[in-house]
Amino acid sequence: MATKKEKPLHSLVAGAVAGGVEAFVTYPTEFVKTRSQFGGKRESPIAIIRETLRSQGVRGLYSGCAALVVGNSAKAGVRFVSYDHFKHALADEQGKVSAPRSLLAGLGAGMMEAIFAVTPSETIKTKLIDDAKRPTPQYRGLAHGTVMIVRQEGLRGIYRGLFPVMMRQGANSAVRFTTYTTLKQFVQSRSRGGTTLPTSVTFGIGAIAGLVTVYTTMPLDVIKTRMQSLEARAQYRNSFHCAYRIFNEEGLLRFWTGTTPRLARLIMSGGIVFTIYEKIISVIGGREDPSSGVDARS
Template identity: 70%
Template sequence: MSTKAPKDKPLHSFIAGTSAGAIEAFVTYPTEFVKTRSQFARKGVAREGPITIITSTLREKGLRGLYAGCGALVIGNAMKAGVRFVTYDYFKGLLQDKNGKISAPRSLLAGLGAGMTEAIIAVTPSETIKTKLIDDSHSSKPRFKGLIHGTSVIVKEEGIRGIYRGLFPVMARQGANSAVRFTTYATLKQFVQGNVRPGQALPSSLTFAIGGIAGLVTVYTTMPLDSKKYRNSFHCAYRIFTEEGVMRFWTGTTPRLTRLVLSGGIVFTAYEAIMKVLR
């Protein structure tokens, strides 16, 4: 007898994905702020550690300083999570077997497609704006007065092409991120449901743990693709390797690890909980 689960509606996936993405982005934003600030360090200048960045920001800017550029990321993360889950569920529906299960290679392919799609629609523009807002907030005389003002100035000065600069490396990064994250999550979830808790719904605590592990795996397999310091990805890789050494590819790993472990747990737990209500 087939045990295939009913197919989720795209609208439900989008609503659950955008909601989960917004929640995850707001809760974990301070770690994203620290990671981005750590990657602004220039050669020859002592890099600040995560604790130093947090304490200096709180002292100079207050709690709001840790959320500089937050609006861009929350909106962008909500949109990209919505697109990611809708796209992944669509590809998964095409690639899964008659019992609703999907093999690791096919999940990898579905995640890759989802990540590249979200990079084009949401990630590239939102992260470009977010990064510029964080960089501006750290200057002695900030130019931007907020998300809307900052976005309008950026678009006015650089045009639409300006916020899509670096699209190729972002597509590569997001494709790899989603491929690894979804494959790890789907594989672990199927294993637990098939061997540890057969026929039972997973509690939120277990979903969070599986999502956190998926985030952990994602960090260490995709970190070299997360450098935003250069405009061209091949030039970036060459310059970083020859001038700063191979370990520079993993600069910012600690805050990114914190963020993706938390985000993996939060986004999958929120998504599954919201989907249960919508179903």
């Protein structure tokens, strides 16, 4: 089955909308995951939620949310445009994309989103969350926090942890897109309804892709969070030193800290993002048949 090519602008819009909606809906799980990955005393997800609600209310669970919504919109837009570009560049003469080539396309998309969207937004979000748990926070929201971080640390301050972010996003996209594309093609090949799948099936396939992604990339996520914390400069020389200290001082299992909230988020995230993306692309006619040049809505 030849794949239909997504129009770059439509793919960007659909991806950005899907990413923004997903970030807002799932943000409390991201907040809990990030808080649990900081060094020091281990806290369970329930303990973090209870303490945050007690001291800051529901609003506390959304500390740093604006940074992630903006960043996630940009990330999803860049991700889908990049993946679609790499996917069709690597497609064979029949327009088919094998699993290894889909993996490579996903890896490339992850690298692009890490550089252009994820690292700045993740760094700012992580610092805002880290700062919010202090008795007297110094940042008063996204705009003020961004200005203060740049003023104190320069542009390097918002690009701290670029290497682990690139590794994480590359692995994330490679695993997630390969799993999603492989399962989607498998289901479509056995579906009597042709290439259009029900929303529930698309959501389920996306959720499975999220599940696989979590367990394979969790260590990179933990290293990323530590490198972007407020104390990172004083504690870690680089990402490898950070990984060494976590392993040596806290044990191997510490690399999977925050798995439960991240698992909850990525299962929902995979379902929400792919479902919204497919729906928007279908509505706006964002795919065209590469063999005929005719727009297609399937």
